[in-house]
Amino acid sequence: MSKQINVALIGNPNTGKTSVFNALTGLNQKVGNYPGITVEKKEGICKLPRGVKAHIIDLPGTYSLNASSLDENVVIELLLNKNDKDFPDVAVVVSDVENLKRNLLLFTQIKDLEIPTILVINMADRMEYKGISLDIPYLEEQLNTKIALVSTRRKQGINELKQLITNFKEVSQEPCLNASQVDKDYFEGLRKAFPNQLLYKLWLVITQDVNFGKIDRNEVEALDDFKTKSKADLKRLQQKETIKRYQFINNVLKVGQTIDSSKAKDLRTKLDRILTHKVWGYLIFFMILLVIFQAIYDWSSVPMDFIDSTFASLSEWSKNKLPAGVFTNLLTEGIIPGLGGIVIFIPQIAFLFLFISVLEESGYMSRVVFLMDRIMRRFGLSGKSVVPLISGTACAIPAVMATRNIESWKERLITILVTPFTTCSARLPVYLIIISLVIPEGRFLGLGYQALTLMLLYLIGFGAAVVSAYILNKVLKIRSKSFFVVEMPNYKLPLFKNVGLTVLEKTKSFVFGAGKIILAISIILWFLASYGPGDNFNKAEEIITNEYASQQLSEEELQQHIASFKLEHSFIGITGRAIEPVIRPLGYDWKIGIAIVSSFAAREVFVGTLATIYSVGNDDEATIKNRMAAEVNPILGGPLFNFASGISLLLFYAFAMQCMSTLAIVKRETNSWKWPLLQLVFMSSLAYIVALIAYQFLK
């Protein structure tokens, strides 16, 4: 009768364990269920040299012996129960050559159960593509095992594996890691209480939530002369054990495994080598940004013009069709222009998120995170800070919340404080309208000046965040440790559905989130601009008619003067005049001042406010842009929105903390008013100073 040995095939999911099982057993296999549960049990027979037969069980994939599912329990139950008829004479741990570090955790745990364990390093054919080389004798020595380098795809290494299984008695049963290193006193107590049991086996019984075989955890807990630890303490020891194991694995692989990415040949590696290159990587990222911003301008000009003229016509049509009166005025001069001021930016916002979503879906964004980590480190930020800074291009609120995964409090706090500098979508309407007014439409090397300006503003926002982080890193005296781990997904073609849903969701939240606030503020602003105290407002017609009686003004010109006079003496005009001395050095008039104050609620309100203010008393069919372009500087003459005041305004919005919601979320995340107030004062002061310097220098 030929001899039969039990072999357990164990490994992490996706290591090609089933391929190894198939290669060993061929057609001699059957599939059933483990008793009482629905976990699949695969077993088969493999003929080995010298007439030996192996009964092979393909155990469910597991990451470690710390069971978290029914499948994983099956593995541990079998390995701990020597009386089970399937208890292995030899364990074969299958690992993937590309994820050796992660796979070896399970290997070291099984070794510590003192079962003869063979290590299969599968997918060896990928080594050449990935630039991986292994020092097998060194690894065998350090891991105290025999290694089979296998490629089931190329049918290599299977005979060597069969040979190793046949000679399993030659495989060392010595553990890799002495578990008692984790807590010597505790393990010593355990050893004394159960002198006949294997220490690591006892440790597994204590730390798992189930009983295994003949060892009952209640038995351990009931002992008088051994006090086990609380669940929390045991969890901490488990974590310590995992860290010890990884330290051991790292030291072994440092010598036994070499990864030379310059020799790698697969497409992903080739792309990674270019996209994360220390020169080409940044250049490509910069070029991609250029293309995105150019496309935002070129592709959205037609729908934007259409929306702009539609709202202007709707306002005019409503004025003609509805009965004359104050509510009609509110609709045509307040609500419709205010809403038009936000709807017009839908095409550009949709295109921006279309590109961001495509970059995320394709896997490129992770490379950007990796690429930028090199820069981030120098400024006291974590590589993980890049995610909030990039998602800050949508909105600072979710971006601030996204800092929760940064382990170091100091890095997290700095990221929270500097994220609002990133150009959020609410700044976009302000930038777009001002750029279209003050930056010429010419091109340089095929790229529009306006697109270049927009890109520059994004870079300024990012630069301000990074420089502020550097200063905060030097100033804040908080001690903390940091590390950076990022998983690079494979490159893939973006799914149209995912991209479409992201664009739809982001655009919807921008329009409806901001839209309600803008509508409410438009109504209040219209009211403040259409009502006023005292005789100057109530008798405006009489005053202006008398003042211009000697001049030959047309009816239209006279109405313009009356509207202008009324606006100046309305509630909003009085408020604007009060703050004008503060903002005049920046090149702004009181109307812009009103827009700045009202946009403290949310930046995008700026355009809606100007649209409302400039619409009041204006009867002609004109777009928001035309009305703003026609504004005259009351002091210097000439257009109010000229190059100097425009740049000053752009810079003011690039740096100012104009968002109440962001301040509220910073308060919540830092659990203190100290940080949001500091942020408000710092950002507002910086914005004022930079805008002042820009205007005074350029005027």
Add this chain to the structure above:
Amino acid sequence: MNNVIQNILVFSALAIAIVFLVKKFLWKKSKSKKACGNDDCGCH
């Protein structure tokens, strides 16, 4: 009559707008006493 109705509509719209903004920015819902991390703790 038309003027009266239009004035009522304007002041109603103004009142709704003010109430909306006050509720949005000044008047906050009280937070749940549950610890953060639980469902419906008001932190998510």
